[in-house]
Amino acid sequence: MQTENQTSPALRSCKNYVGGEFVDGGRPFEIRNPATGDVHAHAFEADADIVDAAVAAAANALKGDWGQMPLAKRRQMLNAIADGIEARFDDFVEAEIADTGKPYSLADHLDIPRGAANFRIFSDAVANLSTETFQQDTPDGGKALNYAVRKPLGVVGIISPWNLPLLLMTWKAAPAMACGNAVIVKPSEETPSSTTLLGEVMSSVGVPDGAFNVVHGFGPDSAGELLTKHPGVRAITFTGETRTGEAIMKAAAANVKALSFELGGKNAAIVFADADMDAAIAGLARAAFLNTGQVCLAPERIYVERSVFDTFVAGLKGKAEALKPGLPHADGVDFGPLISEEHREKVLGYYQLAVDEGATVVTGGGALDLDDAAARGYFVEPTVWTGLSHDARVCREEIFGPACAVIPFDTEEEAIRLANDSEYGLASSIWTTDMSRAHRVGEAMEVGISWVNCWFLRDLRTPFGGVKMSGIGREGGVHSINFYSEPSNICIKL
Ligand code: NAD
Numbered sequence: 001m002q003t004e005n006q007t008s009p010a011l012r013s014c015k016n017y018v019g020g021e022f023v024d025g026g027r028p029f030e031i032r033n034p035a036t037g038d039v040h041a042h043a044f045e046a047d048a049d050i051v052d053a054a055v056a057a058a059a060n061a062l063k064g065d066w067g068q069m070p071l072a073k074r075r076q077m078l079n080a081i082a083d084g085i086e087a088r089f090d091d092f093v094e095a096e097i098a099d100t101g102k103p104y105s106l107a108d109h110l111d112i113p114r115g116a117a118n119f120r121i122f123s124d125a126v127a128n129l130s131t132e133t134f135q136q137d138t139p140d141g142g143k144a145l146n147y148a149v150r151k152p153l154g155v156v157g158i159i160s161p162w163n164l165p166l167l168l169m170t171w172k173a174a175p176a177m178a179c180g181n182a183v184i185v186k187p188s189e190e191t192p193s194s195t196t197l198l199g200e201v202m203s204s205v206g207v208p209d210g211a212f213n214v215v216h217g218f219g220p221d222s223a224g225e226l227l228t229k230h231p232g233v234r235a236i237t238f239t240g241e242t243r244t245g246e247a248i249m250k251a252a253a254a255n256v257k258a259l260s261f262e263l264g265g266k267n268a269a270i271v272f273a274d275a276d277m278d279a280a281i282a283g284l285a286r287a288a289f290l291n292t293g294q295v296c297l298a299p300e301r302i303y304v305e306r307s308v309f310d311t312f313v314a315g316l317k318g319k320a321e322a323l324k325p326g327l328p329h330a331d332g333v334d335f336g337p338l339i340s341e342e343h344r345e346k347v348l349g350y351y352q353l354a355v356d357e358g359a360t361v362v363t364g365g366g367a368l369d370l371d372d373a374a375a376r377g378y379f380v381e382p383t384v385w386t387g388l389s390h391d392a393r394v395c396r397e398e399i400f401g402p403a404c405a406v407i408p409f410d411t412e413e414e415a416i417r418l419a420n421d422s423e424y425g426l427a428s429s430i431w432t433t434d435m436s437r438a439h440r441v442g443e444a445m446e447v448g449i450s451w452v453n454c455w456f457l458r459d460l461r462t463p464f465g466g467v468k469m470s471g472i473g474r475e476g477g478v479h480s481i482n483f484y485s486e487p488s489n490i491c492i493k494l
Contacts (some may be wrong), residue, residue, distance in 0.1 A: 011041055023050065041099070100190075125477055225251060242264040320402075326370060426447055
């Protein structure tokens, strides 16, 4: 069995991982490091034969060792996967950095630790599951016992984005596997490396062949669409753009696949005059610019009570200008590039549109010119606007870059109305020292999660997901278990 994926010392090679082996075949495509623009890897686009083979391998795993594995052993296996990620921690960090260009400190503190933690968390989550039991009086005067058994869905397709590649993919692969499903992952075409590495870990820790498979490629007319249309796949769990979710929903209709969608956002933050202003400025600067704004939960609209508006804007400007852009390993760098040239063009298009729509550019607003290798990277300036109408396109459309509009408000009711006036509904962040108000406003928000005096903080057992066009369903803790397994009722006439 071929468990090593590397074929060239110079360039990483991301092969498809099917039935416990890295298989040859598929059209090669280039993977660039966004911090330098250099090609650092090749991935191989899975064609219909490779996707078919992955589905067959997953189905066989369900009939074989993986499907027969007792829960206790499966839980041990998940912990072994987490150990395996940690044992190759540096390799994962380097893979993630090479694909995304993100600062070393971010991959080291967030992406890879959470990638490992997801397996431990869902190993725990399936430890003590119960199901419903009802004893029923029957029409003939007897009794019947009804109880549910929980079963895996079968073959689950996982389609993931590029912004937090390992973290978001394992957020779905771990609970799906914990519930006994066999998975086929289609990572983003921009970031195939850490998922490929996870294939190596799966083989090295002895996960049964076919329980975890990886197919590389693009969305439409490629591996993504092949997976969503495949009759052997029972469910698709997807994180990505809302319009991609719409396309997947149509494709998945053919055999009525179960769907879980974590989609785009246009998140609002609300800063009241009574907030701890230093904390609000620091917290929202982090929220707006972490991972170069490429976080679905990032606030791109910040509503600030008029009496503290100027103080807040000055503080946010200072934080944005203090960020240090550069290559991932350079000293003190905390601000990386955007994922691709194409995405940079999109974000710069919004920078121009903001000006056209009447913005005052408080800071940033353009591309970043850096020295050395980073000069070829896809860097843009962290950007803050004021003077925009709440109805401006840049205040309604998801930019997915390091930019936010700061808009004043006068009353709590106005802040709630403006924050909720969006077709999206993923997250909000409320800053106030009045806890009655915090609860009142938090409850009024049309979102899946409202943070108070914080952002990105979350017990992973809580429900996570979006409302409106930000998603379908909830994942996290038992909510993930409820999606990745289904109860089957047994009724015994006593
Ligand atoms: P994307 O939708 O362009 O791509 C995501 C994945 O879908 C990729 O693997 C891609 O190849 C695949 N894909 C694209 N078209 C497809 C099709 N027709 N059929 C099957 N697969 C297809 O998203 P992205 O640009 O990689 O990620 C950024 C987006 O993800 C943003 O909108 C962001 O808000 C969202 N996001 C949401 C969450 C959340 O938890 N709600 C988390 C992270 C990112």
